[in-house]
Amino acid sequence: MATITDAVESKPKRQVIERAVVRFCGDSGDGMQISGSQFTNTVALYGNDLATFPDYPAEIRAPAGTLPGVSGFQVQFSSSDVYTPGDAVDVLVAMNPAALKMNIKDLKKNGILIVNSDSFADNDLRKAHQATNPLEDHSLDAYRVFPVQLERLTQAALEELGLDAKTMNRCKNFFALGMCYWLYNRPMDHTYRWLDDKFKSKPLLAEANKRAMKAGYSYCEATEAFQVSYEIPPAKLAPGLYRNLSGNQALAMGFVVAARQAGLQLFLGSYPITPASDILHELSGYKNFGVLTFQAEDEIAAITSAIGAAYSGALAMTTTSGPGMALKTEAMGLAVAVELPIVVCDIQRGGPSTGLPTKTEQADLLQAMYGRNSEAPIPILAASTPGDCFWVALEASRIALKYMVPVIVLSDGYLANGAEPWRIPQLSEIPQIPVHFVTDPQGFLPYKRDPQTLARPWAIPGTPGLEHRIGGLEKQDVTGNVNYEPLNHEKMVRLRAAKVEAIGQDVPDVVPSGDPEGDLLIVGWGSTYGSITAAVKTQRAAGRRIGHVHLRYLNPLPRNLGQVMERYAKVLVPEMNMGQLSMILRAKYLVDAEGYNKIQGQPFKQAELEAKIEEVLSYGAVGTGKNGR
Amino acid sequence: MSATVPVLTKKDFQTDQEVRWCPGCGDYAILSAVQAVFPELGIPREKFVVVSGIGCSSRFPYYMNTFGFHTIHGRAPAVATGIKVAHPELEVWVATGDGDSLSIGGNHTIHMLRRNVGIKVLMFNNRIYGLTKGQYSPTSELGKKTKSTPFGSAARPFNPLALAIGAETTFVARSIDVMQQHLKETLKKAAAHKGAAYIEILQNCNIFNDGAWQYLTEKDARSEHIVQLEHGKPLIFGKNRDKGIRLNGLDLEVVQLGNGVSEHDLLIHDEQYRNPAYAFLLAKMEEMPGFPTPVGVFRSWNDIPRYEDLMANQIKDVVTKRGAGDIDKLLRSGDTWEVR
Ligand SMILES: Cc1ncc(C[n+]2csc(CCOP(=O)(O)OP(=O)(O)O)c2C)c(N)n1
Ligand code: SF4
Ligand SMILES: [Mg+2]
Numbered sequence A: 001m002a003t004i005t006d007a008v009e010s011k012p013k014r015q016v017i018e019r020a021v022v023r024f025c026g027d028s029g030d031g032m033q034i035s036g037s038q039f040t041n042t043v044a045l046y047g048n049d050l051a052t053f054p055d056y057p058a059e060i061r062a063p064a065g066t067l068p069g070v071s072g073f074q075v076q077f078s079s080s081d082v083y084t085p086g087d088a089v090d091v092l093v094a095m096n097p098a099a100l101k102m103n104i105k106d107l108k109k110n111g112i113l114i115v116n117s118d119s120f121a122d123n124d125l126r127k128a129h130q131a132t133n134p135l136e137d138h139s140l141d142a143y144r145v146f147p148v149q150l151e152r153l154t155q156a157a158l159e160e161l162g163l164d165a166k167t168m169n170r171c172k173n174f175f176a177l178g179m180c181y182w183l184y185n186r187p188m189d190h191t192y193r194w195l196d197d198k199f200k201s202k203p204l205l206a207e208a209n210k211r212a213m214k215a216g217y218s219y220c221e222a223t224e225a226f227q228v229s230y231e232i233p234p235a236k237l238a239p240g241l242y243r244n245l246s247g248n249q250a251l252a253m254g255f256v257v258a259a260r261q262a263g264l265q266l267f268l269g270s271y272p273i274t275p276a277s278d279i280l281h282e283l284s285g286y287k288n289f290g291v292l293t294f295q296a297e298d299e300i301a302a303i304t305s306a307i308g309a310a311y312s313g314a315l316a317m318t319t320t321s322g323p324g325m326a327l328k329t330e331a332m333g334l335a336v337a338v339e340l341p342i343v344v345c346d347i348q349r350g351g352p353s354t355g356l357p358t359k360t361e362q363a364d365l366l367q368a369m370y371g372r373n374s375e376a377p378i379p380i381l382a383a384s385t386p387g388d389c390f391w392v393a394l395e396a397s398r399i400a401l402k403y404m405v406p407v408i409v410l411s412d413g414y415l416a417n418g419a420e421p422w423r424i425p426q427l428s429e430i431p432q433i434p435v436h437f438v439t440d441p442q443g444f445l446p447y448k449r450d451p452q453t454l455a456r457p458w459a460i461p462g463t464p465g466l467e468h469r470i471g472g473l474e475k476q477d478v479t480g481n482v483n484y485e486p487l488n489h490e491k492m493v494r495l496r497a498a499k500v501e502a503i504g505q506d507v508p509d510v511v512p513s514g515d516p517e518g519d520l521l522i523v524g525w526g527s528t529y530g531s532i533t534a535a536v537k538t539q540r541a542a543g544r545r546i547g548h549v550h551l552r553y554l555n556p557l558p559r560n561l562g563q564v565m566e567r568y569a570k571v572l573v574p575e576m577n578m579g580q581l582s583m584i585l586r587a588k589y590l591v592d593a594e595g596y597n598k599i600q601g602q603p604f605k606q607a608e609l610e611a612k613i614e615e616v617l618s619y620g621a622v623g624t625g626k627n628g629r
Numbered sequence B: 001m002s003a004t005v006p007v008l009t010k011k012d013f014q015t016d017q018e019v020r021w022c023p024g025c026g027d028y029a030i031l032s033a034v035q036a037v038f039p040e041l042g043i044p045r046e047k048f049v050v051v052s053g054i055g056c057s058s059r060f061p062y063y064m065n066t067f068g069f070h071t072i073h074g075r076a077p078a079v080a081t082g083i084k085v086a087h088p089e090l091e092v093w094v095a096t097g098d099g100d101s102l103s104i105g106g107n108h109t110i111h112m113l114r115r116n117v118g119i120k121v122l123m124f125n126n127r128i129y130g131l132t133k134g135q136y137s138p139t140s141e142l143g144k145k146t147k148s149t150p151f152g153s154a155a156r157p158f159n160p161l162a163l164a165i166g167a168e169t170t171f172v173a174r175s176i177d178v179m180q181q182h183l184k185e186t187l188k189k190a191a192a193h194k195g196a197a198y199i200e201i202l203q204n205c206n207i208f209n210d211g212a213w214q215y216l217t218e219k220d221a222r223s224e225h226i227v228q229l230e231h232g233k234p235l236i237f238g239k240n241r242d243k244g245i246r247l248n249g250l251d252l253e254v255v256q257l258g259n260g261v262s263e264h265d266l267l268i269h270d271e272q273y274r275n276p277a278y279a280f281l282l283a284k285m286e287e288m289p290g291f292p293t294p295v296g297v298f299r300s301w302n303d304i305p306r307y308e309d310l311m312a313n314q315i316k317d318v319v320t321k322r323g324a325g326d327i328d329k330l331l332r333s334g335d336t337w338e339v340r
Helices: A031-046 A097-106 A122-127 A149-163 A167-170 A172-183 A187-196 A203-223 A246-260 A277-284 A299-311 A322-327 A329-338 A367-369 A388-403 A412-416 A486-506 A526-541 A563-566 A580-589 A608-620 B027-041 B059-065 B076-086 B098-104 B108-114 B159-165 B178-194 B275-285 B307-324 B327-331
Strands: A014-016 A019-026 A047-053 A068-080 A089-093 A109-114 A144-148 A229-231 A240-246 A266-270 A290-295 A315-320 A343-349 A380-382 A406-412 A418-422 A469-471 A518-525 A546-551 A553-554 A568-575 A593-596 B048-052 B067-070 B092-095 B120-124 B171-176 B197-202 B226-229 B243-246 B251-256 B293-302 B336-338
Touching: A019 A031, A019 A097, A031 A047, A031 A068, A031 A187, A031 A240, A031 B336, A047 A097, A068 A097, A089 A097, A089 A172, A089 A593, A089 B108, A097 A122, A097 B076, A109 A172, A109 A229, A144 A172, A149 A167, A149 A203, A149 A367, A167 A203, A167 B243, A172 A187, A172 A203, A172 A229, A172 A553, A187 A203, A187 A266, A240 A246, A246 A277, A246 A315, A246 A343, A246 A388, A246 A406, A246 A412, A246 B327, A266 A277, A266 A299, A277 A290, A290 A299, A290 B076, A290 B120, A299 A315, A299 A322, A299 A343, A299 B076, A299 B108, A299 B226, A315 A322, A315 A388, A322 A329, A322 A343, A322 A367, A329 A406, A329 A469, A343 A412, A367 A406, A367 A580, A380 A388, A388 A406, A388 A486, A388 A593, A388 B027, A406 A412, A406 A526, A412 A526, A412 A563, A412 B327, A469 B059, A518 A526, A518 A563, A526 A546, A526 A608, A546 A593, A546 B171, A553 B243, A563 A568, A563 A580, A568 A580, A568 A608, A580 A593, A593 A608, A593 B120, B027 B059, B027 B120, B027 B178, B048 B059, B048 B076, B059 B067, B059 B092, B076 B092, B076 B108, B076 B120, B076 B307, B092 B098, B098 B108, B098 B120, B098 B159, B108 B159, B120 B171, B120 B178, B159 B171, B159 B275, B159 B293, B171 B178, B178 B293, B251 B275, B275 B293
Parallel strands: A014 A229, A019 A089, A089 A109, A109 A144, A266 A290, A266 A315, A315 A343, A343 A406, A380 A406, A469 B067, A518 A546, A518 A568, A568 A593, B048 B067, B048 B092, B092 B120, B120 B197, B171 B197, B226 B293
Antiparallel strands: A019 A068, A047 A068, A047 A418, A240 A418, A240 B336, A380 A553, B171 B293, B243 B251
């Protein structure tokens, strides 16, 4: 696979390569997320496959120029499939010494480094705890370094506009963006349009940023700083209409569509928390779809208001992250007891406690499975890519409404903020979600169940003759009357479990990608999908017999999972936690599943997974089937 | 609407569930008053939803033949908000206790009230945790000896109505379990109010805090210790209706009528008065030695928009401005590109 690091020696002005990884990094105030997302949208519009990884600090503005204030945005784009934002970077744009220090380890040998040389004064170096100037001390000799006076050049380009120095300085990220556009032969018109729209009321600022970007582009052309520019042809994606989509946008849209397909009003009760708040923001903008968004006084009110809305007939949901999930536990138990449909989205982040608010982790799985008092099983679905969040939102809503249960959706910070090209479905591809409100008082009993789904009837207030009482006290099956009898309690506990198990009838059997049987099965869930897929692909190309199962349904698990695992000699479970899914698999199937665990607030790198695969396959008997029994 | 409403009676609001409060509990009287008032409101039975938290008082919905939801401790105002926002046409009442509403549910209570969600809260104040068998509550007096405070409580109590007034509640009232007629009248006034209503009902827990309100409710003491608030009428009390409340600077004083002091000198009750200091003064009276405790409607502001209406109107406005949401357009919003 050709990348620019392989392509140094050739001299044509423009060279076609397959893929590239670009990272913008700088101070949180430097506009790196904007440069990154503009670059991403431009390559997406051109038709490349891509994956992004915005990585930003928890502090909104840590002191400028310091290490904790560094913010980054990475994108991998390609003419073939992209599964991850890339392990290592081909082009690194670093706006100051702190950003350079934090990010240089990820630049490939011989990779391109564009640095803002205007920010390497003694004071800047001190803030980054740099004893010597890396632009002078030969520590960057392994890279192709392009020191550019981003600030002075930007100011020169904006001279005539009569802006103050601070405002001009804010445009330097667009100068850097212009350089990257030149480097990858990309048109700037998409970003022009975006600027016009963004600064509708401040055309001068739109003009300033445009000029800075153009100046960056011309700078490359005029100085011939780079000997080569690169071209990455469009990817062969499945035909269709595409857009770029982040996980949080996808979830929000998924629920709007689910409500429409179910013919219900969507109600969101939520309390702001990173990295889930964007779902609240998105849905608050969808008022013309009749979406009711209630920013509650806390997470408990967020979920209990959703329970109230569900009780009165809405498609009700709540969105949060780990700490908020903890606050919602008692109410989730109530939803289990009163058997009402709500969807609880947990956009996981590093913990415990406040932990790493802006970093990703998958460590809420056991909380989702068991984090409630007594026996309170809840179905759990996990999204695997940003675009998949859309489909998971629909499926979670469908299950909640069909089985009259709360459903937990697990996403994480990496999916929430990461984006990928998403094929826009036709409305006809999206299934209707049938919903039935009982209206006939004849024979109505609040806990009389559908024999197939075990769902109780949905009898909403306002329906004449259906007046009835529900609540968190144990109840008698069928009548729903309060009941404390020992045998009734056991019956109800088993019924609630059976109801979740019954969802298994809707869970498709897993079909491993890669080898249908062999030496190793990798079982993953959630946002590790991309890294595992990329690692398995490379490892199989090297002749290893590996299968990959990525679980969307974590509770109940697919009914054939046990049999599938038996077809491989070994089972490896990579997770961004201490081994939560592997614990479940070991307990449920007595399978010798091995965990591969990374808890650094960062997604797996493909290379890390490959090294682990090689390690696992290098020891012990390798054969077909019956892992380690 | 009223044309199609069948004539309902108290019986229509009773359930077949065996009521499980202790014999003699004040909750019976409150249940009876509510069951008597609901059929008089001209609202179809299926429109009523009674929501509660946890506590003796929160068993209330089981005994009301309406839609009912016995939720979790303290959260009834939030559950009720979800119901009311999703279905503003429903008649949503919350039954709660002093612990449920003011301890664990304090946060939900004040936020539901300040949003002015059209929910009526009946707060059964027995100044004790009944269901958990007698610990002190946020309304128990300083020094109160209970199971959890054998040497007396060191916590200063909440004044529930002062709290509700501070939260800008648009309807604030007080009544007493044993004053059936007054209670029913107060409930009717609350029902007529569009926005949020907070009604403190002084309730006797004869098991764990018997006689908590005895100084008010004893037959001979009633008229001496209670002043009934009536809109547009002076604050007069006493067995011989010979005492009144007068404003003196920023303070209230009790005055004897006669000797040059006439009704015209007294405070004339105005439940719509906008200066919050007024309702606050009334709420504080119960704490002031020598003053009677007011019952009745402290405040009734009828022109404050309801939260659920503002929410619904916002949706209507956006739909008018942008047109009803088109899913196909939504999916295709933003920058798109075609792959062939
Ligand atoms: C989360 C939770 N914490 C504690 C309890 C125990 N509990 C039940 S009712 C109650 C206090 C009820 O007091 P109050 O609201 O005054 O109601 P009353 O019984 O006096 O009517 C407590 C502490 C509970 N059910 N749930
Ligand atoms: S404990 Fe008190 S409040 Fe509870 S039912 Fe008995 S008397 Fe009523
Ligand atoms: Mg109490």
